[in-house]
Amino acid sequence: VIWDTLGNRQFCSYKITTKTQNFCRNEYNLTGLCNRSSCPLANSQYATVREEKGRCYLYMKTIERAAFPRRLWERVLLSKNYEKALEEIDENLIYWPRFLRHKCKQRFTKITQYLIRIRKLTLKRQRKLVPLRRKIERREKRREEKALIAAQLDNAIEKELLERLKQDTYGDIYNFPIHAFDKALQQQEAESESESDTEKEEDDEEDVDKREFVEAEDSDLSDFEDMDKLETSSEEEQEEEEEVEKKASRSKAKGKTPLKGPARRKRPYIEIEYEKETEPATKTKAA
């Protein structure tokens, strides 16, 4: 009677229809589908297995208690042992229709399996999802942009590098120290008695540079390090004599091929001789 009215024809609030199948949302339903044999409302003798907090219970409904809705479902705790629990189901549902017994055992099996999986997963590392807060994310992003602008990273890095150069952390690699030398010299001039000493020193320095210049011309493939030193020194010398444009062109060349061997560096090096006359030519070559 119930099935004829609710289940098949009229409205059942537990029924969910999809394209291929009907489902039953009733919590006591054994299979989850909306069938004549699986509807807990339409069958006066019914049984289910449900789990609560990790323990499985067998729920049974008999026709004798149909008048007392509060006592309708009888609950039996099943043992934790899988085989024993199956036996208990069999005991309790003895003489019940085969369908119900079979489905109850199937459902119980599935429940135990997923309980085992839950316990295994909780032992492994769990990923914790932390919700983002939109306002805070926006604020942080904006602050980061402003901090980036305020930081002026390029300038800061350049300043730091120049500081380190001044403090001589690089040692002898860069033979710039002409300015520093000049300063030291001036100090010495102020302190020392005779000027001839300083003049001699300056002369020596120039001689040294010139000498280096000349030597490097002759030597083809001396030590790489020496080449570097000589080249940088002579280059710096030239740079101080002439101004910015050359610097830019050569530094571009250096920037592009920073660590290629002396062959590369040799080309601009040789061009230095003719620098003063044919500047535009060197620019195109270097660039």
Next chain:
Amino acid sequence: AGGGGGPAVRDGAPPPTTPERVLFPPTFSVSEIKNKQRRHFMFLRWKQQQRKEKLANKRKRRKEREALGDKAPPKAIPKTIENQRVYDETTVDPNDEEVAFDEATDEFAPYFNRQTVPKILITTSDRPRGRTVRFCEQLSTVIPNSHVYYRRGLALKRIIPQCIARDFTDLIVINEDRKIPNGLVLSHLPDGPTAHFRMSSVRLRKEIKRKGKEPTEHVPEVILNNFTTRLGHSVGRMLACLFPHDPQFIGRQVATFHNQRDYIFFRFHRYIFKSEKKVGIQELGPRFTLKLRSLQKGTFDSKFGEYEWIHKRREMDTSRRKFHL
């Protein structure tokens, strides 16, 4: 107030009042007009007035300054957030003995005494996506003596003893979310502190607009800027520990960690000294920004670890001028 603005439609200035009557109550403001169009108009007009006044003030001041010539008072320094920063009592004084003593005995001492050589393990969270993997690779080229290992679902707590056994000094875990890296856990291994950063604006090498080549195998220099407080100091030392002590100046590479308003910007450059006063830098390598979330005393242990510092939003983000690093 609204009634006064009604009939005198587009008149900014109140009609000339006789001294006995006052037409507008003294607290009339533009925002009390109910009509949006008129309100907007009045507001624009007020803005223009303000601007004019400001310009006039500026001109006047400039003229005064020129008139005074040498005796003009010095220009006022503009207020910046860095200027107005709330003084942090844990700011490190370079001559502080206590700090120096602490540093001689803390977990980084063996590194700074040159007893250990840094060896770094870089890994990710589970199932890293392409971007994170590429970022890890690039990071390993930037940091010398570093190795990238895939994390196949291994628990960090079990990795750590293995790492210590194999002589690693630091562990970097890059956390990923939706295919982009967004977190960094840096753990100094023989029971050193663990810092958890939030990482943002990660740029891989191909996304940086530059024409340089890849970083070579030379050991780069390290620049640490602006780590002023005690906390910043320890974080800075932690970051410095990643790099070997003796930079090879031939390589001309420099890795920079610049702290500004609690954001640590990482950049990797190649520099060249064009002259004594000029240096050119060319950016290569990835860039990212970090924000410190927590600093924990032992190695990675989120549940039972002893935290030295956690960023608590409610307490610490209240003032715009207060920074912790």
